[in-house]
Amino acid sequence: MTAIIGAGIDRVDAALKVTGSANYPNDVAYPGLAHAALVRATVAAGRIRAIDTSAAEAAPGVLTVITHLTAPRLDRGPMTLLGPSPPAPIQDDRILHHGQHVAIVVADSPERARHAASLVRVEYETVKALLDLDDPRAEVTANPWNLDTDRGDVAAGFAAADVVVEGTYTTPDNTNNPLGLMSTVAIWHGDSLTVHDSTQWPHNVRTSLAKIFKVPESGIRVLAPYVGGGFGAGLRMWPHVILTVLAAREVGRPVKLVLTRPEMFTSVGHRPHSVMRFKLGATRDGRLMAIDADGVSPVAMEDDDYEPVSLCAATAYGCSHVRTRDRQVRLNIPCPGSMRAPAEGQGNFGLESAVDELAHALGMDPLELRLRNFAQADPESGLPWSSNALRECYRLGAERFGWSRRTPQPGSMREGRWLIGYGMAAVSYPAYQVPCQARASLHRDGSAFVRSAATDIGTGTYTVMTQLAAESLGLDVSRVRFDLGDSDMPYSPQAGGSGLTGALGNAVHLACRRLVGDVLDLVRDDANSPLRGMKLDDVTVDQGRVHRVGIPEQGEAYSDILARHGVEELSADGRSIPPRSEDLGMAVAGAFGAKFVEVRVDPDLGLLRVARVVSAIDGGRVLNEKTATSQIVGGTVGGISQAMFEDTATDRETGRIANATFGDYLIPVNADIPDIDVIFVGEPDPATPIGTKGVGEVGLVGLAAAIANAVHHATGRRIRTLPITIDQLML
Amino acid sequence: MEVTLNVNGSAHPLRLDARVTLLDALRDHLGLTGAKKGCDQGACGACTVLLDGRRVVACLTLAAQCEEREVTTIEALSEEGTPHPVQAAFARHDAFQCGYCTPGQIMSAVALLAEGRAGSEEEIREFMSGNLCRCGAYPNIRKAIRDVAEEG
Incomplete structure (x- = not known):
C-alpha cells in the first residue's frame, strides 16, 4: 500500500470550498426565517436608566424586541474545560463594558431588523470605567491560575551571573477576527432545538444551551460542518448565541443572527494586552543562571480568561533558578478569550526578545546562546522529553536560512538603501490533549x-x-x-x-x-x-x-x-x-520550533518589510504535509500580523474600540507576506499511538520576537512594544 | 422595488427592499451563498463577484444598481462538474484553509487573469491585496494563480 499518512493529499473538502458550496452557519436558510440585530451599549460602565423600544417595535416587519426588562431570567452556562461560561446576557440593567449587548431585535428581513435596532433609545447612568491596568481602583488577582513557578533560588542564581539583562515588554489587545462573521441560526420544534453556529466546539454549545434553557441535551442538535475560521473566537458559547436562541423561542420562527464586523470586536473574545518583565542572568560563557518573569493582563468584570504570559519562562530553557508571577486585573472591557496561542503568543515575545538582549550583552550569537541552554529534560518535572527535536530545528532552520551569513554588529548588513536584519526566536509549545x-x-x-x-x-x-x-x-x-x-x-x-x-x-x-x-x-x-x-x-x-x-x-x-x-x-x-507524563515516565512534549527572519528597514522612511521567513518545526508525526505546512504558514502570517499590524485601540475615556472595522484594524494583505519556508523535523512522538504533536499554534509563536530581534540587528533599535510601527523606526 | 438581476446567465425578477445589497440579494433571495459576507463594509473582498466582467464587492453594490447588468458568481465557474482551472489550482496548492474567503479570492483571481494582470509575482501580490485571508494562505494563493497564468 502506498503511504497514506504524511502524503500531501489535497483536502477532501477542497471541491466544496473552491466552488462556494461548503455550508457555513450563515449560509443556512429556512422557510419563515426571521433575522436578528443587536443593540449594544455605548458606555463602558454604569446602568441603563431607561430603554425605549416603542419606535423599534412599531417599525415595519418587527417581530420582537427583547431587553433586560422583558427577558426571562437565564442561568449562567456551565463550568467547562476552558473555565466558566461567559455571563448570560440582558439579565439586569448593569453595563460592564462598551459594546455589551443590551437588546436583540427580530424582524422579517435583515434590513428591517438593523433599522429597527437603530431606533432603540437607551439612556445610561454612567460611572467612570476601569480601563487601565494601573488604575488603583481595579481589583487585582495574584497567581490567578495557580501556575506561578518557583524553582531553585533565583537570588542566588542572579548573584552567580556575570551578565544580567532586564526589560519590560508590552503587547496590545488583538482581535481574533476570523473572516467568517460568527453566526447563529436557531430553530425550536417544541422543546427541541436545532442550532447552526460558528463554533469550534459543538458539544459545548449543546451542553450550555441545555443548562441555560432547561431542556434535555438530547433534544438539542448543534451543527457546524464548516466554520469560517476561529482562532479561538469560537471556543466559548458567547452571549449572542443565547440571545438568538431566546429570540427564536419568543417569535416561534427560525431566527438568524450574523454578527457585524464591529460586533466581532466586542462579542467573541480577544487576546488581552499584557505588560511583562523578563530578567535573565547568565555566566560569561552563556549559561543561564536565573530567570525572573512577571506579567499582567486584564480580564472582564464578571468573566475568566487563561493568559499566564510569564509561564513560558519556566519551561523554555534548562535553567535551575526560575521565578514566574502572573496577575490579572478586572476592567470594564469586552471579555478576553483565547486567541491562537493564548499567553504563549505574548509571553514568547518578551522572553525571546530578552534572550536576544542577553546574547547581545554577552557578545554571543543568539543561536549559540539558545543551543547552550537547550533543555535536555523537561525543566519542571525533570523527566526526559517524549521527544524534542529543537536542536535539529535550530540546525536545519539556520542552514536553510543562511544564518551563518549574519554579521553580528547591528546595522552592519545593507543592500542599497535598505538596512538588513537577521533575527531568530525559539518556541517550546506546551502539550495539550x-x-x-x-x-x-x-x-x-x-x-x-x-x-x-x-x-x-x-x-x-x-x-x-x-x-x-x-x-x-x-x-x-x-x-x-x-x-x-x-x-x-x-x-x-x-x-x-x-x-x-x-x-x-x-x-x-x-x-x-x-x-x-x-x-x-x-x-x-x-x-x-x-x-x-x-x-x-x-x-x-x-x-x-x-x-x-x-x-x-x-x-x-x-x-x-x-x-x-x-x-x-x-x-x-x-x-x-x-497521555500522562507520570504514567509514561516521560514529559509529554508539545511542538518545538525555531524561527528565522530577514527584515529590511528603510531608515529614512521607517518602512519595515519582512523579506524571508524560515520556520523549522518539530511537530511529531506529520499526517499531511500539505495541510500541516498550511498550518505553519498561516500561523506565521498570524505572527507577522501580531508583530507589525494588529492593535485593537480602545479609547481611554469611553472604553469604545476606535478601530473596529477591517478598514481600520490592520491585518496583512497578500502584498505584505513573503514566501514562507517551512521545514518539518523530528520523529513521531511516542506518547500516543498516532505520534502527532499539534501544529496549530507553534507557527505563530516566535515571529514577533524574531522580527523585533531582526529589527534590532538591522537598526540597533530595541523595540519592546508591539506592534512595531513606523514611528518606532524613523531613525 | 422591482429589479431584474441577470445572474450567471439567468434573469431573476425580484421585489426587494431598496436597501438590499447585491450580496444579500444573491445570498438571501436567490440562494446563491457562494459569495461570503466578511465585513459588509467593502474591506475584505469575501463577497467579490463580477459585474459585467469586472470585480466588485457585492456588499457595497446595491441590487438596484444591477438592473440590465450581468452578474457572475462562483457558482458559475465550474462547468458540468469540471472545475475552472483556478479552482483546480487552489485545491492543488492548498490555497485556503477555512475556505470562507475562497470564493472571493477565486473570483478576483479569475478577473486578474482575464485582465492580464497576473504577469508576475509582484503583480499578483498587489492586485490580490483587496482580498483578505485571515488563515494566511497568501503564499499558496499566489502559487495557484501563477500556475494558471503560466499554463496560459
Missing part, C-alpha cells in the same frame, strides 16, 4: 464511515482524519468518509490548544482498531475464513483486506466477510485519553 471519542463503521461494500462531533476550522481535520482512518483500516482514502460538526456524533472536545488532532486522531485510530477486532470476532469460529481464530496482533490491513502479518495470501476482504455473515454494517467506538 483532552479526552475524545469517535465511531467507525464498515459497510458491506467495504467502505468506511467515521465521525466525531469535532470541527474543522480550516486546520484540515476532515482530511487528516480521513487519512488516519484509511491507514488504520487498510482502505484507500477514497473508500473512507469522515464527518464532523454535528453534536449528535460522538463527543469531541474543542478545536483548540493545538490538541484536537492528537485527541481525535487517537480516538479515530482506536475506533478503527476495534473495528478490525470486531471483524476478527465475526470470523473467530468461521471455518470458511483464513482468519479464523486470529487476534488483532496477528493481522494487518491493506487494500480493503485483513491478512496474516507477512502472509498476504492468508486473508480476505472486509466485503467478503461482511457478506458471508449477512452483516450490513459493523461499528466500533474509540475513546482517547490524554
Whole structure:
C-alpha cells in the first residue's frame, strides 16, 4: 500500500470550498426565517436608566424586541474545560463594558431588523470605567491560575551571573477576527432545538444551551460542518448565541443572527494586552543562571480568561533558578478569550526578545546562546522529553536560512538603501490533549464511515482524519468518509490548544482498531475464513483486506466477510485519553520550533518589510504535509500580523474600540507576506499511538520576537512594544 | 422595488427592499451563498463577484444598481462538474484553509487573469491585496494563480 499518512493529499473538502458550496452557519436558510440585530451599549460602565423600544417595535416587519426588562431570567452556562461560561446576557440593567449587548431585535428581513435596532433609545447612568491596568481602583488577582513557578533560588542564581539583562515588554489587545462573521441560526420544534453556529466546539454549545434553557441535551442538535475560521473566537458559547436562541423561542420562527464586523470586536473574545518583565542572568560563557518573569493582563468584570504570559519562562530553557508571577486585573472591557496561542503568543515575545538582549550583552550569537541552554529534560518535572527535536530545528532552520551569513554588529548588513536584519526566536509549545471519542463503521461494500462531533476550522481535520482512518483500516482514502460538526456524533472536545488532532486522531485510530477486532470476532469460529481464530496482533490491513502479518495470501476482504455473515454494517467506538507524563515516565512534549527572519528597514522612511521567513518545526508525526505546512504558514502570517499590524485601540475615556472595522484594524494583505519556508523535523512522538504533536499554534509563536530581534540587528533599535510601527523606526 | 438581476446567465425578477445589497440579494433571495459576507463594509473582498466582467464587492453594490447588468458568481465557474482551472489550482496548492474567503479570492483571481494582470509575482501580490485571508494562505494563493497564468 502506498503511504497514506504524511502524503500531501489535497483536502477532501477542497471541491466544496473552491466552488462556494461548503455550508457555513450563515449560509443556512429556512422557510419563515426571521433575522436578528443587536443593540449594544455605548458606555463602558454604569446602568441603563431607561430603554425605549416603542419606535423599534412599531417599525415595519418587527417581530420582537427583547431587553433586560422583558427577558426571562437565564442561568449562567456551565463550568467547562476552558473555565466558566461567559455571563448570560440582558439579565439586569448593569453595563460592564462598551459594546455589551443590551437588546436583540427580530424582524422579517435583515434590513428591517438593523433599522429597527437603530431606533432603540437607551439612556445610561454612567460611572467612570476601569480601563487601565494601573488604575488603583481595579481589583487585582495574584497567581490567578495557580501556575506561578518557583524553582531553585533565583537570588542566588542572579548573584552567580556575570551578565544580567532586564526589560519590560508590552503587547496590545488583538482581535481574533476570523473572516467568517460568527453566526447563529436557531430553530425550536417544541422543546427541541436545532442550532447552526460558528463554533469550534459543538458539544459545548449543546451542553450550555441545555443548562441555560432547561431542556434535555438530547433534544438539542448543534451543527457546524464548516466554520469560517476561529482562532479561538469560537471556543466559548458567547452571549449572542443565547440571545438568538431566546429570540427564536419568543417569535416561534427560525431566527438568524450574523454578527457585524464591529460586533466581532466586542462579542467573541480577544487576546488581552499584557505588560511583562523578563530578567535573565547568565555566566560569561552563556549559561543561564536565573530567570525572573512577571506579567499582567486584564480580564472582564464578571468573566475568566487563561493568559499566564510569564509561564513560558519556566519551561523554555534548562535553567535551575526560575521565578514566574502572573496577575490579572478586572476592567470594564469586552471579555478576553483565547486567541491562537493564548499567553504563549505574548509571553514568547518578551522572553525571546530578552534572550536576544542577553546574547547581545554577552557578545554571543543568539543561536549559540539558545543551543547552550537547550533543555535536555523537561525543566519542571525533570523527566526526559517524549521527544524534542529543537536542536535539529535550530540546525536545519539556520542552514536553510543562511544564518551563518549574519554579521553580528547591528546595522552592519545593507543592500542599497535598505538596512538588513537577521533575527531568530525559539518556541517550546506546551502539550495539550483532552479526552475524545469517535465511531467507525464498515459497510458491506467495504467502505468506511467515521465521525466525531469535532470541527474543522480550516486546520484540515476532515482530511487528516480521513487519512488516519484509511491507514488504520487498510482502505484507500477514497473508500473512507469522515464527518464532523454535528453534536449528535460522538463527543469531541474543542478545536483548540493545538490538541484536537492528537485527541481525535487517537480516538479515530482506536475506533478503527476495534473495528478490525470486531471483524476478527465475526470470523473467530468461521471455518470458511483464513482468519479464523486470529487476534488483532496477528493481522494487518491493506487494500480493503485483513491478512496474516507477512502472509498476504492468508486473508480476505472486509466485503467478503461482511457478506458471508449477512452483516450490513459493523461499528466500533474509540475513546482517547490524554497521555500522562507520570504514567509514561516521560514529559509529554508539545511542538518545538525555531524561527528565522530577514527584515529590511528603510531608515529614512521607517518602512519595515519582512523579506524571508524560515520556520523549522518539530511537530511529531506529520499526517499531511500539505495541510500541516498550511498550518505553519498561516500561523506565521498570524505572527507577522501580531508583530507589525494588529492593535485593537480602545479609547481611554469611553472604553469604545476606535478601530473596529477591517478598514481600520490592520491585518496583512497578500502584498505584505513573503514566501514562507517551512521545514518539518523530528520523529513521531511516542506518547500516543498516532505520534502527532499539534501544529496549530507553534507557527505563530516566535515571529514577533524574531522580527523585533531582526529589527534590532538591522537598526540597533530595541523595540519592546508591539506592534512595531513606523514611528518606532524613523531613525 | 422591482429589479431584474441577470445572474450567471439567468434573469431573476425580484421585489426587494431598496436597501438590499447585491450580496444579500444573491445570498438571501436567490440562494446563491457562494459569495461570503466578511465585513459588509467593502474591506475584505469575501463577497467579490463580477459585474459585467469586472470585480466588485457585492456588499457595497446595491441590487438596484444591477438592473440590465450581468452578474457572475462562483457558482458559475465550474462547468458540468469540471472545475475552472483556478479552482483546480487552489485545491492543488492548498490555497485556503477555512475556505470562507475562497470564493472571493477565486473570483478576483479569475478577473486578474482575464485582465492580464497576473504577469508576475509582484503583480499578483498587489492586485490580490483587496482580498483578505485571515488563515494566511497568501503564499499558496499566489502559487495557484501563477500556475494558471503560466499554463496560459
